Amino acid sequence: MRSVAEHLRAVLDTVRTAPPVRLPLPEALGLVLAEDLVARVDLPGFDNSAMDGYAVRAADVVAAAAGSPVTLPVVGEVAAGATADREVGPGEAVRIMTGAMMPPGADTVVKVEDTDGGTEQVRIDASAPAGLSVRPAGEDVRAGTVVLAAGTVLDARRLALAAATGYGVVPVHPRPRVAVVSTGAELVPPGEPLSPGQIHDSNSHMLAAAVVETGCTVARRVTVGDTVEEVLAVVEELAGDVDAIVTSGGVSMGAYDVVKEALRDRGVEFVQVAMQPGKPQGFGPVGERGVPLFGLPGNPVSSYVSFEVFVRPALRTMMGLQPATRPVLTARLTQALRSPAGRTQIARAVATRTATGWEADPVWGQASHFVADLSRANAFVVVPPDVTQVDAGADVELWLLGGDESRVG
Ligand SMILES: Nc1nc2c(c(=O)[nH]1)N[C@H]1C(S)=C(S)[C@@H](COP(=O)(O)OP(=O)(O)OC[C@H]3O[C@@H](n4cnc5c(N)ncnc54)[C@H](O)[C@@H]3O)O[C@H]1N2
Numbered sequence: 001m002r003s004v005a006e007h008l009r010a011v012l013d014t015v016r017t018a019p020p021v022r023l024p025l026p027e028a029l030g031l032v033l034a035e036d037l038v039a040r041v042d043l044p045g046f047d048n049s050a051m052d053g054y055a056v057r058a059a060d061v062v063a064a065a066a067g068s069p070v071t072l073p074v075v076g077e078v079a080a081g082a083t084a085d086r087e088v089g090p091g092e093a094v095r096i097m098t099g100a101m102m103p104p105g106a107d108t109v110v111k112v113e114d115t116d117g118g119t120e121q122v123r124i125d126a127s128a129p130a131g132l133s134v135r136p137a138g139e140d141v142r143a144g145t146v147v148l149a150a151g152t153v154l155d156a157r158r159l160a161l162a163a164a165t166g167y168g169v170v171p172v173h174p175r176p177r178v179a180v181v182s183t184g185a186e187l188v189p190p191g192e193p194l195s196p197g198q199i200h201d202s203n204s205h206m207l208a209a210a211v212v213e214t215g216c217t218v219a220r221r222v223t224v225g226d227t228v229e230e231v232l233a234v235v236e237e238l239a240g241d242v243d244a245i246v247t248s249g250g251v252s253m254g255a256y257d258v259v260k261e262a263l264r265d266r267g268v269e270f271v272q273v274a275m276q277p278g279k280p281q282g283f284g285p286v287g288e289r290g291v292p293l294f295g296l297p298g299n300p301v302s303s304y305v306s307f308e309v310f311v312r313p314a315l316r317t318m319m320g321l322q323p324a325t326r327p328v329l330t331a332r333l334t335q336a337l338r339s340p341a342g343r344t345q346i347a348r349a350v351a352t353r354t355a356t357g358w359e360a361d362p363v364w365g366q367a368s369h370f371v372a373d374l375s376r377a378n379a380f381v382v383v384p385p386d387v388t389q390v391d392a393g394a395d396v397e398l399w400l401l402g403g404d405e406s407r408v409g
Pocket residue numbers: 182183184186187199200201202203204248249250251252253254257277278279280296297298299300302368
């Protein structure tokens with residue numbers, strides 16, 4: 001059997017980061033910048049007011065104070081977006097709004113709260129030293145400097161910087177378009193009635209959601225029956241269209257393990273990985289473009305764990321991200337855990353941060369068909385192959401899965 005690390009290496013050695021494309025900002029969230037972004041403008045772009053108030057000359061209000069105000073004529077107004085073309089001469093004031101350009105001649109802003117708010121003339125009750133409430137051009141960013149380096153992941157804050165410095169379109173590694181294929185004659189779409197022996201297809205929904213959580217696009221979600229012809233036809237079609245294919249089911253030893261039967265002579269390798277769950281794994285390039293295909297086991301928990309351990313790092317690599325994704329912590333196990341000899345166990349657990357560190361409470365159902373217990377978990381406890389028993393209270397390796405902390409029950 002292959003170790004988890006060996007199989008992951010085989011996967012990561014095959015996948016490649018997609019060549020850059022130019023995408024509009026709304027499509028770039030979570031993507032990796034492929035080139036440095038150089039500021040196209042200064043930030044702020046011009047001297048402007050930080051307050052709603054009056055642009056004046058500091059020398060004219062130096063004596064202003066409560067009880068001894070200074071009154072100045074208001075000779076104009078400048079709103080945000082307008083050009084400040086009226087010079088503020090000695091002894092004059094111009095009404096100004098936050099973000100509006102400082103008019104020539106003025107060197108300070110008195111905020112409206114320190115005045116009577118007048119429109120013809122204004123009574124000023126406080127002094128304002130030169131530069132007060134003025135945001136100088138280029139104070140934040142100078143045009144021509146690198147503001148975001150290639151390799152940066154675009155989040156909300158960085159998208160703001162790209163937008164502010166003049167980029168509506170950015171060079172990024174694109175989101176892989178992924179197809180998710182459920183295989184099995186027993187599968188019925190959720191919501192439809194079940195005949196004896198049938199089950200609802202949950203894997204395609206789980207895997208499609210996991211693809212989206214990884215930052216990729218689900219290009220297709222397909223369910224196919226248990227014939228080699230059907231599987232081949234679907235895979236061939238998808239291989240001409242998408243960037244990666246994730247199948248579930250049909251990879252073990254049964255009479256109808258069609259994914260394996262259909263693809264093993266077509267470049268996909270089917271191996272046993274020394275892990276539980278997730279022992280049977282298929283992986284390899286398909287079609288003329290060598291699209292990576294992941295043949296995951298059908299048991300829902302096995303499928304999910306396989307996605308986390310192999311598919312997510314591969315998709316992230318294709319996006320130019322670091323493959324390792326989940327925070328790895330040390331946690332105290334709340335109950336003893338048995339683990340099979342010679343296999344890495346990826347147990348599902350509820351992780352909680354306590355006053356004395358992280359605690360991991362393994363979910364009750366550790367078999368690979370327990371969908372409900374999988375849904376309760378927010379972490380994996382990873383037990384190495386040479387460990388067969390971990391006692392309550394022992395420290396274990398914990399992978400914190402993403403997601404909302406709110407939970408039912
Ligand atoms: N004789 C052996 N039998 C099995 C072995 C083995 O080594 N020898 N390995 C077991 C292990 S471990 C796993 S994991 C599974 C993998 O099975 P397959 O990938 O071939 O998956 P299927 O047989 O198609 O289905 C397994 C199980 O999962 C359910 N399933 C499948 N697809 C879905 C879906 N889309 N949504 C919900 N549930 C799904 C399916 O009904 C089966 O119950 O093989 C073991 N057997």
